[in-house]
Amino acid sequence: VIGVSGRSIQEFSDEELLQFFVPEKAAVHLVSEYQSLYDAVLNSSVKELEKLAGVGKARILKLESLQELVRRFQREKSNKITKIRSAEDVFDYLEDMQYLKQEQFRVILLNTKNDIIGQKIITQGTVSATLISPREIFNAAIKHMASVIILVHNHPSGNCEPSQEDFDTTRNIVQAGVILGVHVLDHVIIGKNTHYSFRQHCDFE
16 A cells, blocks of 8 residues: 555555555556566557546546656756767667567668767668668768668667678678768667677677
């Protein structure tokens, strides 16, 4: 029961914490459905919430406010990362990608000192060598005068181990970068609370 005397907020279960925003049965359902408190809060839709008993407009507004707070926290955290020194920095910069329901391929644009110039979404959906256009990647690099880029995509399954398609995609883009004079620093796959760096695991040059 929420509010039991002598218990600190850190001792509350995920379901108990969520009960500050929705009824008990709805909280249990959401955590069970999404398998994590984070996903339950950030990815539950208004249409889904409307179907849950005891969740009216006022409670939905509370959850939407919480969702927006989490997104703003993420953006603030990302904005504090201005230079890429490691694959861990890449993961922290694009942490939101681990919660996406679809595969997404992005490119981080850097200068010669590895300062972040920006990022660009290249594809949304299945990431494959046939769908990813090196032209679009390098057009973005040239347009923003980026001499270094990092490839990033997510695995919605949470498992960040690369597929053969991932290796093929990486090889093709690295080779195109050599021809165009744009250095591909790394390709990072983002999974749930984990990541895979091609530079750390492969002969990347």
